[in-house]
Amino acid sequence: MKRLSEALGVDLWIKRDDCTGMSTGGNKTRKLEFLMAEALEQGADMVMTQGATQTNHGRQTAAFAAKLGLKCHILLEDRTGYQDGNYNTNGNVLLDHLHGATTEKFPGGHDMPGEMERAAEKMRAKGHKVYVIPGGGSNPTGALGYVNCAFELLAQANETGLKIDRVVHATGSSGTQAGLVTGLCAMNSAVPVLGIGTRAPQPKQEQMVYDLACKTAEKLGCPGVVKREDVMANTDYVGEGYGVPTESGIEAIRMFAELEGILLDPCYSAKGAAGLIDLARKGAFKDETVVFLHTGGAAALGGYDFAFDNADRWVNL
Numbered sequence: 319m320k321r322l323s324e325a326l327g328v329d330l331w332i333k334r335d336d337c338t339g340m341s342t343g344g345n346k347t348r349k350l351e352f353l354m355a356e357a358l359e360q361g362a363d364m365v366m367t368q369g370a371t372q373t374n375h376g377r378q379t380a381a382f383a384a385k386l387g388l389k390c391h392i393l394l395e396d397r398t399g400y401q402d403g404n405y406n407t408n409g410n411v412l413l414d415h416l417h418g419a420t421t422e423k424f425p426g427g428h429d430m431p432g433e434m435e436r437a438a439e440k441m442r443a444k445g446h447k448v449y450v451i452p453g454g455g456s457n458p459t460g461a462l463g464y465v466n467c468a469f470e471l472l473a474q475a476n477e478t479g480l481k482i483d484r485v486v487h488a489t490g491s492s493g494t495q496a497g498l499v500t501g502l503c504a505m506n507s508a509v510p511v512l513g514i515g516t517r518a519p520q521p522k523q524e525q526m527v528y529d530l531a532c533k534t535a536e537k538l539g540c541p542g543v544v545k546r547e548d549v550m551a552n553t554d555y556v557g558e559g560y561g562v563p564t565e566s567g568i569e570a571i572r573m574f575a576e577l578e579g580i581l582l583d584p585c586y587s588a589k590g591a592a593g594l595i596d597l598a599r600k601g602a603f604k605d606e607t608v609v610f611l612h613t614g615g616a617a618a619l620g621g622y623d624f625a626f627d628n629a630d631r632w633v634n635l
């Protein structure tokens with residue numbers, strides 16, 4: 319990212335997992351590659367998952383289900399309380415419905431995994447074979463997608479002769495970082511990964527990632543490769559809470575959009591980029607080559623138009 323590198327004084331590269339395909343792409347594509355295979359293997363005719371109203375994971379699950387001819391039901395938790403029309407029906411929600419998925423709304427703080435089990439039981443009673451995918455697709459099966467990403471990243475760095483000093487990305491339900499760290503450790507790579515938090519406080523976030531990395535390493539056949547100190551999260555950029563835009567995130571969206579022509583989303587990738595930008599400005603990546611893993615999310619932008627004041631973009635020449 320030439321212009322952003324110049325602006326921040328750091329050698330910045332980007333891995334475009336926002337271009338992974340399936341309804342505009344994003345990090346859930348790699349997880350769903352394994353999860354949907356498991357669903358098919360088990361003979362499922364329906365998948366069910368859950369997330370926040372503007373869940374990217376739900377949208378990508380809906381797209382995969384459409385492609386594979388499975389029914390899809392998404393349980394949406396209202397984590398922000400926004401009454402805004404676009405937030406509740408545009409962006410990812412619009413795309414969920416376009417892919418043929420059904421959605422169901424729940425208040426914030428609800429027991430979503432429990433609710434999903436109840437819903438799955440109801441559909442099983444009606445004769446469906448339901449495959450339940452956890453929020454964010456974050457379990458050892460889904461995390462294998464990011465083990466693959468780690469392998470791919472190392473191969474690309476080798477091919478191009480790029481020495482990567484650090485990988486930075488937005489972390490949430492933890493499957494992305496858990497898979498990446500597991501893959502890098504399994505390959506004996508010393509590249510550190512910094513997750514920028516989007517919801518939980520640091521101790522909880524790191525523990526979630528570490529626990530899932532341990533299980534993923536076991537599934538991969540190399541138990542114990544991940545050490546606790548391999549898991550690093552910075553949660554200083556969450557702001558008021560999950561899914562609530564921050565000033566630094568909005569600045570990050572504008573910088574990526576105006577300097578690189580790349581779109582971020584207010585909930586995840588913008589907060590990850592805000593951490594990247596702030597830490598770069600503070601000199602934390604001095605003389606480093608940093609790869610920002612773009613986890614996607616721009617499909618949510620249409621649900622967040624209220625967060626942007628673009629009045630000065632209308633001009634009369």
Ligand SMILES: *Cc1c(COP(=O)(O)O)cnc(C)c1O
Nearest residue numbers: 490491492493494586613614615
């Ligand atoms: C889900 C998501 C993340 C977080 O990934 P996890 O594996 O849940 O930690 C980051 N960015 C975007 C755009 C996402 O949709």
